[in-house]
Amino acid sequence: MVDMDLVNRIVEKMKSENVRWIDIHFVDVPGRLQHVTFPARELLDDPESAFQIAIGGFDGSSITDFTMINESDMLLRPVPETFALIPDDWQSPPGVAAGRTARMIAQIFWGGYKKGEAPRFEKDPRYIAEKAEQYLAEQGYKAYFGPEVEFTIFDSLKVDVTQPWARMSVEINSREAPWNTELPIMRFKQGYFPANPNDKLFWIRQEISNVLEDYFDLQVEAHHHEVAGAGQGEIDFRFDTATRAADKVITLKYVVKNVAAKYGMVATFMPKPIYADNGNGMHTHQSLWDIKTDKNLFYDPNDEYAELSQLARYYIGGILKHARALSAIVNPTTSSYKRLVPGYEAPIYIAWSKGNRSAIIRVPSYMKGIEKAARIEYRSPDPSTNPYLAFAAMVAAGLDGIKKKIEPPDPVDENIYAMDPKKRRELEEIVKKQLGTKLQLPSSLCEALEELENDYEWLFPIFSKEMIETWLELKWEECRKIGAYPHPVEYYEYFDI
Structure with missing residues (x-):
């Protein structure tokens, strides 16, 4: 039902502000x-x-x-x-x-x-997020999501693919970039938390945050420069339900792009805009709460490892089991898989841990004994996803884990990238035996789509078969189209072969 008191307040606001x-x-x-x-x-x-x-x-x-x-x-x-x-x-x-x-x-x-x-x-993405909330409520739950949205702001960006048979080019101009001759610069992979004046985009993130709070009633929790050198930033906002959190992601992207445009700059949320530097992710914090008692069901103060409940472990098990298929939704572009490679903090291994950022699920452990802070962080998603579909799919995977009591393998607390090959093979056997899946996420969009084609029944309580088929058809077309383009680097590597 519509809150008519709120509607009346909106009407009065529109009149007082002379909204046309x-x-x-x-x-x-x-x-x-x-x-x-x-x-x-x-x-x-x-x-x-x-x-x-x-x-x-x-x-x-x-x-x-x-x-x-x-x-x-x-x-x-x-x-x-x-x-x-x-x-x-x-x-x-x-x-x-x-x-x-x-x-x-x-x-x-x-x-x-x-x-x-x-x-x-039925294919309104917002409706699917609403259905996820309804399905949660039927099980006695409500879920909260807190995405960390990363983006890149360039001074200018020129792309020419108008004649792909003769000319393709991308030209990036960034006042912070390592290739810029005006000091100070941001070195590759060294952009995390630098102070002014090195952080040359502090002022624009500040204005974005002001607009989000003052105009769009979106509570910003923090903003900062991210690891990548050429203008990468992150703005975090207070967690919310699936639909409202997705509304906030859409609003944040809208505001970031428009404030950048106001200053003649350009913002992008593509996962991997620059080679050899970190990509843009959307680490998504999430937790389940009892809809009647308003208790955090992921919290267990008696759990010695991470104060995490058994229900939370089953939820983790569901995401891990379906992670390869889930990638087709939460990492839905060919650019996504250029981010999901070793060496750039983007996780590629289907594992979980208390603080290990090389696993796709991390349990934040900044401070113990706080019930409302108990949550998991799903680290592989990126901001090229449709947030309504992404949060709904996470719910479907997690609840499938709870329904089927999918126990995840033991947590992995060491850097999986640096793990001894023999030990990594042993870990892969454990993941295959307990979850029936591979240790590593798909390495391409095409591979992720193949996984989703073979593993999608868990989406049905929320997604219709028509929606899944529409998504697969859309993304297969993208995968095949982009894969057919000769890349400039291929000329560099293979021209004289």
Whole structure:
């Protein structure tokens, strides 16, 4: 049910701020942000209908992998909790009177039904995250997610692939880059936590954080420079439920890109924008809580290893067992697998540990004895994923582990990258025996898609078969298309062979 008290407050806010336009946001299946803008009067004249039925419609057949041309009419219902004013100083060029604008994220419904009877669109990514929360509630749980979203801001980026048979090029300009001649610079893999003036993008992250807090009511917990040299940053926000946390990821990406654009810069969330430096990840902290008692079900003060409950271990077991298939959703681009390689802190081994960052699941252990802090950190996801689908898939894998009581192997507390080969082979045998999977994550998107094709039943309580098939078809097309392009490095390596 819609909170009409909140709706009334939004109406008053729009009137007091002289809001003229409503920008409605949603994401397509891959996770790219889409928007359509309506006059504020469409909401102000009949707010009850706008929030309980729809504010307007659109052509679903023109959105990637939504629907066919013969069933294309769809409706947008704004979610009042996502209301925010857009800053005036980056919504339009200087001297252009664009009008005060507010933003809301929408739920998507099928068109062609009587007023108030339209069903939800099954492939709306936000709907799938909502279904994950509903499925959790049916089991007596609620889940919280706290993603650490990494990104890179360049001064400029030029890409030319308009003539792939004759010319392909990428030119990156960054004031921090090791190849920049203006000191100080950031050396490869040495960008973690440097103080000003070395951290040349402190001011832009600060403004992004201010906008997130002041305009979008998103509570920032920290921001900092990340390990990669050329403009890599991270902004962490307070944990939330699956749908709301995904809303926040989408909002953060929107704000980062627009604030960067305000200064003539460009932001990217692609997993591996620069060779020989760390990529952009989205380590995702998560925990399960009892929906009635509000107790953290991952916490066990009597567990000597990590104060982690047996239920949490089963949840870990589910993610580890399905990790190779899960990669096709949480690492959904060919760029993802250029990040998931040894030597750059991105985990590739299907293992868990109390503090070992070479395992895909880490149990943070900064301080003991705090129930609300008990959680796991799933380290392989990256920000190229659709967060609604990613969090929903994590829930499905974790709950499958709980349902089937999948016991994970013993934790691995040593650096798996540096492990003796014989010992690593022994670990691989243990993982294969207990979980029925390989020790290492897929090394390519194509390999991950093959895993998902053979291991997807655990998604069914939340994902429809149609959605899984749509995802596989979309990503197979990407994998084959990008894999067919000759790469400039191939000329360097093989031209004289």
